[in-house]
Each structure stands twice: as C-alpha cells, then as structure tokens.
Amino acid sequence: MTKTETLPLRRETDIVVIRQRVRKAAEEVRLGLVSQTKIITAASEIARNGLIYGGGGECVIEITQREGRSAIRLIIADQGPGIENLDRAMTDGWTSGGGLGLGLSGAKRLVDHFAIDTVPGSGTTIELWKWR
Numbered sequence: 001m002t003k004t005e006t007l008p009l010r011r012e013t014d015i016v017v018i019r020q021r022v023r024k025a026a027e028e029v030r031l032g033l034v035s036q037t038k039i040i041t042a043a044s045e046i047a048r049n050g051l052i053y054g055g056g057g058e059c060v061i062e063i064t065q066r067e068g069r070s071a072i073r074l075i076i077a078d079q080g081p082g083i084e085n086l087d088r089a090m091t092d093g094w095t096s097g098g099g100l101g102l103g104l105s106g107a108k109r110l111v112d113h114f115a116i117d118t119v120p121g122s123g124t125t126i127e128l129w130k131w132r
C-alpha cells in the first residue's frame, strides 16, 4: 500500500510545513531518529533550492515499500531554469548564489537513494528515498 501527499512549495513557510510532514511520514515509517533527521535535512535543502533557484514547485511525500521494507519517497519538483552543469552543481562547495554549496551533495549522502532529472529551461525534479 502506498500513501501519497502533495504539498506546495511556493514560499518560505511551505518549507516549514514540508519539514513537519516529512517528519510525520518518517515516524509513520518508523525510521530511526538518525534516519528521520537525515531525510528531513535532505528534504529541506532540496526544497529550499527548488524555491530559491527553481522559483517554486511542489513536494510529493510517499509512504511506500522497497523490497519489503517500509520506505519514504520524496519527489521535489520545480519548473525553473534547470541546472546547467550538474556535475559542477553536485560538487561540494560549489554555489552559484553565495550559499555553502553543500545542499545537493549533502542531501545525496544523507539518503538511501538520490536521483535527479534536470532539463535546462524546463525544471528540476529530485527523488529522495529513505527506508528501514
């Protein structure tokens, strides 16, 4: 059984709600506390990027299974400019906007599966998984 919730990502306060809902889902999946913190941190970094660089979009939170284990799956998508050079953007410390440049690379390390689909001129979709 899969349970899905779609949340808007239009303003700063939406990130607070996304964090709360991801925490709720992580608890429901019965992730350990460390894993909960990891998926919440990854979600907020990716959501903030989607808002700041992507001009907003949405976040889908799914409670599902992966090879018989309970899992949380997040899809964070925007309709912004896309990421011009993905290898560069994934490099620790690289930022186009005066950030720390650790959001994408850090989020990737915090989750069990990370996938990114970015199309110049049409947007970016990032999938994050954490399972038990």
Ligand SMILES: Nc1ncnc2c1ncn2[C@@H]1O[C@H](COP(=O)(O)OP(=O)(O)O)[C@@H](O)[C@H]1O
Pocket (backbone or CB within 6 Å): 045, 049, 050, 053, 054, 078, 080, 081, 082, 083, 084, 089, 090, 094, 095, 096, 097, 098, 099, 100, 101, 102, 103, 104, 105, 124
């Ligand atoms: N959703 C996005 N749309 C367009 N560009 C993005 C997006 N997410 C990240 N980027 C680009 O990748 C760079 C690295 O992102 P990140 O690692 O989170 O570092 P930071 O947010 O500190 O700049 C950003 O500076 C930006 O240029």
Ligand SMILES: [Mg+2]
Pocket (backbone or CB within 6 Å): 045, 048, 049, 099, 102, 103, 104
């Ligand atoms: Mg960032």
